[in-house]
Amino acid sequence: MADPFLSIQHVKKTFGPTTVVEDFNLDVERGEFVSFLGPSGCGKTTVLRMVAGFEEPTAGSIIVGGKDVTRLKPNQRNVGMVFQAYALFPNLTVAQNVAFGLKVAGVGKAESDKRVAEMLELIKLPQLGDRYPYQLSGGQQQRVALARALAPKPKLLLLDEPLSALDAKVRVSLRDEIRAIQKELGITTIFVTHDQEEALSISDRIAVMYGGKAEQVGTPFEIYNRPATKFVANFVGTLNVLEAVVSDAGSGRVRINAEEIGLKGKLNGSRTGDTLSLALRPEAITLGPRPGHDATLSGEIADVHFLGSVIRVRVGIGGSKISLDTFNNSSTPPPNVGDKAEISFSSGDVLVLH
Amino acid sequence: MKSGKFWAWITFILGAAYFFIPLIATMEFSMRMKRGEYSFEAYRVVLGDPRFQESFTFSVVAAVFTIILGVLLVVPTAYWIRLRLPQLRPVVEFVTLLPLVIPAIVIVFGYIRMYGSNSPLPFLSSDIGTSALLVIGYATLALPYMYRAVDTGLRTIDVRTLTEAAQILGAGWTTIISRVILPNVLIAVLSGAFLTFAIVIGEFTIASLLNRPAFGPYLQNIGANRAYEPAALAIIAFVITWGCMSIIQVLSRFAPKSANRPN
Numbered sequence: 176m177a178d179p180f181l182s183i184q185h186v187k188k189t190f191g192p193t194t195v196v197e198d199f200n201l202d203v204e205r206g207e208f209v210s211f212l213g214p215s216g217c218g219k220t221t222v223l224r225m226v227a228g229f230e231e232p233t234a235g236s237i238i239v240g241g242k243d244v245t246r247l248k249p250n251q252r253n254v255g256m257v258f259q260a261y262a263l264f265p266n267l268t269v270a271q272n273v274a275f276g277l278k279v280a281g282v283g284k285a286e287s288d289k290r291v292a293e294m295l296e297l298i299k300l301p302q303l304g305d306r307y308p309y310q311l312s313g314g315q316q317q318r319v320a321l322a323r324a325l326a327p328k329p330k331l332l333l334l335d336e337p338l339s340a341l342d343a344k345v346r347v348s349l350r351d352e353i354r355a356i357q358k359e360l361g362i363t364t365i366f367v368t369h370d371q372e373e374a375l376s377i378s379d380r381i382a383v384m385y386g387g388k389a390e391q392v393g394t395p396f397e398i399y400n401r402p403a404t405k406f407v408a409n410f411v412g413t414l415n416v417l418e419a420v421v422s423d424a425g426s427g428r429v430r431i432n433a434e435e436i437g438l439k440g441k442l443n444g445s446r447t448g449d450t451l452s453l454a455l456r457p458e459a460i461t462l463g464p465r466p467g468h469d470a471t472l473s474g475e476i477a478d479v480h481f482l483g484s485v486i487r488v489r490v491g492i493g494g495s496k497i498s499l500d501t502f503n504n505s506s507t508p509p510p511n512v513g514d515k516a517e518i519s520f521s522s523g524d525v526l527v528l529h
Numbered sequence: 530m531k532s533g534k535f536w537a538w539i540t541f542i543l544g545a546a547y548f549f550i551p552l553i554a555t556m557e558f559s560m561r562m563k564r565g566e567y568s569f570e571a572y573r574v575v576l577g578d579p580r581f582q583e584s585f586t587f588s589v590v591a592a593v594f595t596i597i598l599g600v601l602l603v604v605p606t607a608y609w610i611r612l613r614l615p616q617l618r619p620v621v622e623f624v625t626l627l628p629l630v631i632p633a634i635v636i637v638f639g640y641i642r643m644y645g646s647n648s649p650l651p652f653l654s655s656d657i658g659t660s661a662l663l664v665i666g667y668a669t670l671a672l673p674y675m676y677r678a679v680d681t682g683l684r685t686i687d688v689r690t691l692t693e694a695a696q697i698l699g700a701g702w703t704t705i706i707s708r709v710i711l712p713n714v715l716i717a718v719l720s721g722a723f724l725t726f727a728i729v730i731g732e733f734t735i736a737s738l739l740n741r742p743a744f745g746p747y748l749q750n751i752g753a754n755r756a757y758e759p760a761a762l763a764i765i766a767f768v769i770t771w772g773c774m775s776i777i778q779v780l781s782r783f784a785p786k787s788a789n790r791p792n
Contacts, residue, residue: 229693249696260687262694266712275708276698320694327698 179238180205180363181226181331186235188221188387195221197387199235203380206361208354210374213384214410219367222384223333226365228252240330252331255324255362259336261316263308269319270295270304276327294322297356314345321353325360332357334366338373350377371411375399383407405452405528414454415497416528421449429453432493436470441527452528459524460499462488462510468519472497476514490516552767559760571761575751581762584747588736591660591743592729595667596722599675602668604718607679608710611688625676628669633734636666641738659739666735671728675721682717683710719780723773730769 179202188196196218203209211219224230226237228249236245244252255276263272273294277287295301298318308316317337324332334353338346354377357364368374374381375395382392383406391403402408409416419429424447427439431453438453445451461468474492486509489496497518510516562570575581610618628636640662644652652658668675688710695705711718736743748766752759 227693227697229696249693250699250701252697253699254697256694256697258690258694260690262687262690264691264694264709264713265686266709275695275700279699279704323694323698 179203180207180240181365182238183222183226184236184238186222186225186232186237188218188225188230189233195387196225196232199387199389201382201389201392203363203365205363208357208364208366208377208379210366210368210378210381211384212368212371212374212381212411214369217384218387219369219384220335223335223365223367226331227254227256227333253327253329254331254333255327255329256333256335257317257320257324257337259339261308261313261320261340263316263320263323265308267307268304269300269306269308269311272308272319273304273323273326275323280327290326294326297325297359298322298352312345313341314349317341317349318352321356325356325362330363332362332364334364336367336369338368338370346373353377375411383410385410399456402526408454408526408528413457413498415457415460415495415499417453417455417492417495417497419451419453421445421447421451423447424449431472434472436472436522436525438522438525438527441522441525443527445527454526454528455497455520455524457487457498457500460497460518460520462490462499462501463517464519468521470522470525471517471519473515473517476510476512476516478512479509481509488516490518492518552764555760556764559757559764562757571757572765575758575761575765580747584742584744585730587742588730588732588744591664591667591741592726594664595671595729596725598664598668599671599721599725600718603672603675603679603721604711604714605706607676607683608688608706611680611683612692622676622680625672629673633666633670633732634738636669637735637738640666640735653739660741663735663739663741663743666739667725667729667732670732670735671721671725674724674728678717678721678724679714682714685717686710686713716780720777723777727770727773731766 181201181203183199183201186196186199187194199218199222201209211222213219221230225232226239228244228247228251232245236243238244239252239254263269264275267275270291273291274287277290282290291304292301295304298321300315300318300322303311303315303319308319311319317340320337337353338350341349350373353366366374366378375398378395380392380394381398382389383398384390385406391398391407393401393403398407398411402411408414417431419431421442422428422430422435424442424445426437427442428435428437429442429451442451464471472492474490474497477489477491477496479489480487481503484503485500486503487498487500488510489498491497499518557567559571560567560569562568562574606621610621641653644650644658644662646654652662691709691713692705695709700709730744731748732743733745733749737746737749744766748759748762751762
């Protein structure tokens with residue numbers, strides 16, 4: 176990346192003896208939407224709070240638009256932020272909340288009123304300017320919080336799990352709305368979430384975090400299809416893991432129970448006799464053979480879950496149970512538990528976890 | 530009527546009688562100044578007494594200054610304790626409770642010894658200085674009530690997130706306290722203010738020993754020398770206190786409602 180807009184360089188944060196963030200590096204381009212994805216306690220919110228200025232890094236630096244902001248106070252950074260708990264000022268109306276940052280910046284009343292009207296239009300709540308926060312639903316409050324964060328035209332938008340407190344339906348519609356607004360304004364955005372579906376659906380890139388480090392940074396496609404570590408593979412998406420033994424390292428063959436499959440070029444220096452963990456996404460597996468699938472394994476149907484448009488089948492292979500999804504076809508009944516079954520997949524879709 | 534409800538009513542009536550009978554008796558006695566008839570003569574005499582007006586005005590002004598001092602002292606302290614030093618909260622709570630266990634007379638003797646005319650801070654060498662010391666003493670006496678009221682108000686809002694939301698929008702500490710925190714705890718502050726007012730209006734010890742023309746020493750003086758007027762004054766003081774409590778109740782209806790609720 177030639178000239179990143181936000182550059183987080185070798186950032187470290189410790190609280191007493193506990194290291195929460197360890198040598199975190201990330202460059203974000205202007206207008207990019209990057210998500211920090213990870214389980215609770217992985218340090219994603221701490222990194223976001225360091226970018227906002229609420230926490231000071233123990234080491235490293237944060238550059239925004241070519242300027243080192245590492246030691247600047249939050250009110251000197253011109254950064255917008257949306258919080259999980261909405262954080263609207265209860266004593267102010269919606270319009271006054273949106274105008275807060277403009278008033279603090281000394282923007283004149285006429286200009287401020289115009290900007291507030293624009294922002295309320297942007298979040299599709301132009302008629303609610305006179306309401307108080309307690310008179311709004313959670314989704315509406317979070318949209319107002321977004322408008323408030325965007326009103327002073329910040330250089331950077333930080334979203335700290337903004338959808339976590341909302342119900343599932345509102346969450347999906349608001350996340351699409353956030354992405355549309357972000358694209359419309361072209362504002363560089365960092366989004367913190369522990370929800371992989373959220374991160375995969377709206378991000379340009381995702382930084383998957385674990386133990387205070389970025390395990391992998393990449394596009395949603397890369398993160399999902401080519402996870403760099405075992406943690407990323409397990410954390411993002413559903414994964415079937417099979418234990419295999421290298422039967423012939425030279426020809427790239429591995430044995431799963433009594434059956435062998437070829438994984439040429441994927442064994443990365445493993446030797447004959449080594450035990451490996453192989454991972455397969457459910458959508459890469461089919462029941463029965465399929466053109467292009469060069470590997471097959473035999474087993475027995477362990478259980479069948481009818482989910483409407485999709486049927487999730489689990490096939491017992493040795494000690495493991497492999498999940499796979501098939502589309503519901505009204506002319507073909509689902510398999511029965513206990514039936515013999517053969518699954519097939521492309522060896523190219525197998526991930527060897529190290 | 531169920532027996533539980535019956536005994537509840539009996540308890541309520543006994544409690545109300547214990548509270549109201551002395552009040553009614555005082556009221557009745559205060560109206561017997563003219564022989565053979567009930568009248569408000571004692572109230573007319575009291576309210577027409579220039580010393581009543583002077584002492585009451587003095588105490589009201591002292592109460593206003595005490596409230597201002599209390600707000601300036603307590604709001605930033607309670608806010609900072611909640612935001613940055615929660616581990617110090619038990620210590621501060623203990624300190625704010627001390628005026629309830631240390632008698633006012635001990636405090637005022639301490640003042641007299643500390644701030645006499647030979648002291649580096651000779652508050653007592655002028656009337657204004659003595660009145661300032663009186664206000665400081667009142668603020669100390671009101672501290673347990675003011676601190677608790679403000680702290681309770683702060684508990685109803687998410688102090689940290691609101692502070693951060695204001696900070697990230699460019700606000701400094703003065704703006705945060707004056708435009709975000711104070712308006713959201715205003716009702717709590719007003720509750721503390723009216724409690725402070727009620728304390729100051731009736732306070733005797735500090736005002737008397739600092740020789741200030743306050744309402745408390747006036748009440749005592751009238752009580753020692755007159756028959757009907759003290760009863761009328763007691764009723765007046767009672768009405769003022771109840772008025773303050775009623776205003777707190779009315780104002781609490783206007784408290785900003787919490788916005789944090791599920792979708």
